[in-house]
Amino acid sequence: MKEFLALPIFGVTLTLLVYFLSGKLKEKLDLVIFNRVLVSVILIVAVLLNFNIDFETYNNGAKYISFFLGPSVVALGVFLYEKLEEVKRDLKVFLISVIIGGIVGIISVIIILVLFNAPEIISRSLAAKSVTTPIAIEITKITEGIPEITAGIVIITGILGNAFGPIVLKKMGVKNKKAVGTALGTSAHGIGTARAFEISASAGTFSGLAMCFNGIITALLAPYILDWLLSFA
Amino acid sequence: MLKSLIYIFCFLFLGELIHYFFNIPIAGNIIGMLLIFLALFFKMIKLEDVKPASDFLVKYLVVFFIPYGVGLMVYANLIAEYWIPVSVAVILSTLLSLYATGAIYQKLDKK
Numbered sequence: 586m587k588e589f590l591a592l593p594i595f596g597v598t599l600t601l602l603v604y605f606l607s608g609k610l611k612e613k614l615d616l617v618i619f620n621r622v623l624v625s626v627i628l629i630v631a632v633l634l635n636f637n638i639d640f641e642t643y644n645n646g647a648k649y650i651s652f653f654l655g656p657s658v659v660a661l662g663v664f665l666y667e668k669l670e671e672v673k674r675d676l677k678v679f680l681i682s683v684i685i686g687g688i689v690g691i692i693s694v695i696i697i698l699v700l701f702n703a704p705e706i707i708s709r710s711l712a713a714k715s716v717t718t719p720i721a722i723e724i725t726k727i728t729e730g731i732p733e734i735t736a737g738i739v740i741i742t743g744i745l746g747n748a749f750g751p752i753v754l755k756k757m758g759v760k761n762k763k764a765v766g767t768a769l770g771t772s773a774h775g776i777g778t779a780r781a782f783e784i785s786a787s788a789g790t791f792s793g794l795a796m797c798f799n800g801i802i803t804a805l806l807a808p809y810i811l812d813w814l815l816s817f818a
Numbered sequence: 819m820l821k822s823l824i825y826i827f828c829f830l831f832l833g834e835l836i837h838y839f840f841n842i843p844i845a846g847n848i849i850g851m852l853l854i855f856l857a858l859f860f861k862m863i864k865l866e867d868v869k870p871a872s873d874f875l876v877k878y879l880v881v882f883f884i885p886y887g888v889g890l891m892v893y894a895n896l897i898a899e900y901w902i903p904v905s906v907a908v909i910l911s912t913l914l915s916l917y918a919t920g921a922i923y924q925k926l927d928k929k
Contacts, residue, residue, distance in 0.1 A: 596885070604881050622880050626887035633891070640892050647885035653875065654882045655847040656823075659830045660872035662851035666858040667865065678926040686919025694911035701903030707896075714908060715915055718883040723845030733889030734897065738908060740887055745912050753913060759920035761927055768920030772912050775879065795919070804848045 590638055596646020603628045617748040620776060622740050654719040658800075661717070665797045671790050679767060679791065680798065686771040687799040690715040691810050699818045708815060710734040712807045714742050717774040720800035728808050739774065746773020747780040762788045770795030822871035825863065829854040 589595070607624040633643055672679050691712055698708045710730030713721040718739045725735040750769050759765060766788030769777035774796045782789030833850025836842065842849070857863045890897070897904060 600881070600884055604884060622884060622887060625884050626890070629884070629888045630891050633888070640889055643888065644885060647888065650882055651885045652882075653878075655830050655834075655850075656826045656871075657875040657879045657882055658845075658847035659826050659833070659850040659854055660875035660879075662829075662853070662855040663826075663858065663865070663868050663872035664876050665851075666855050667869075675927070678923060681926060682919045682923035685922055686915050689918040690911055690915030693914045694907045697907035697910055698903055701900075701906070703900050703903040703907075707900055707904065711904070711907065715912065717879075718886070719879065720845075720848060722883070722886055723847060727843050727845060731893060731896075733886055734893050736883055736886030737890035737897070738904070742908055742912050745909065746916060750916055753916060754920050757917055757921065759917070759924050761920075761924040764920045764923035764927065767923050768916045771919040772915035801848065801852070804844055808843050 587642070591642050591645050593646035593649060596643045597649055598646070599629060599632065599643070600625070600647055600650050603632075617744060620740070620744050620747070622776075623744060626737075626740070654722065658719045658723070661720075661797050661800070665794065668790050668794050671787070672794055675763065679763075679794070682764070682767050683771050683795050683798045684802055686768065686795075687715070687802045688806065688810070690772055690799075691803060691807050692814065695811060695814045699814065705815060705818070706730060707734070708818075709811065711738055712811045713803050714738050715772050715774065716800045716803045717796050720804060724804050724807050728811050740776070743773045743776025746777035750777055750780060751784065763791050766791035767795045771799045774799075819870045819874075822868045825868045826854070826871050826875070829857070 603625045607621040610624060611619050611621055694711050694714055695708050709728045710725055712728055713724035713735060718736055721735050721739045722732045725732045746769055750773055751765060754765050754768060762785050765784060766781040769781045770792030778789060778792040778796055781792030830847055830850040832853060834846030836849050837846035858865060
């Protein structure tokens, strides 16, 4: 049986099937906590633990699915080009906000971890926690963290932003819809963007673009900011 | 579809190639993303030539990182040990970044 499960078709089929089922669940119960990625991950982990299958065995097939992260990051470049037209008029304000917000996100997560004396490997894995998962995973490979930890935390960050982002911004007096969209995309990537689209189409577009730009900014800056801050630790 | 997929793969290939040979601390796929953006911006390639595959990939982006999320199970002990600093860092940092971005945008937009 072990040998059979080690065939790539097991990991591939399980992943796609579970993702499909997570969509059915989301249709029935439309709550943030039933985020499709979160539900899929939990279901797959439950199947693996229940049948005593290790991650390596599953990943024999699942790695063919994660391979597509590479091309999908390239595809985000196409998305960026297509949507850029819509922010052209506000480009300067948009870029300044995303750059500052993005840097605040990187610096604050590292400083808090350092203050708590958390191991360096955790800081190295969380520096990119606000950017879209495929980019965050690549950044973590470069900062020499653990990509699996990054992926898990990035998803949780997204759910946090999706669930509480708009209400927090409202309480703090941020009402401008473009500002709300930009903030959601910068701090909570694609999962935050899904929420921004519920607010308005323009908030969604700003959020998607902010997600792409913060991905680029974080990819360029996170390795340097991380080394600099860790040198004080 | 095939043509657009080939375009995407070629840009990814180019990005990985640059990353590999010039040893830049930026991942190959991010270099590929910047290059395809520039190629579109300077009209070296046409949007309709890359759009079908790129729309598909962006649509199913979340599926592709599910295996990494599952991989977290291997590190469950490490996270369990440090769950307090990790939770505080993630929550505070997300809120700070959210507020900083939104507040700055709103302030600058009024001018």
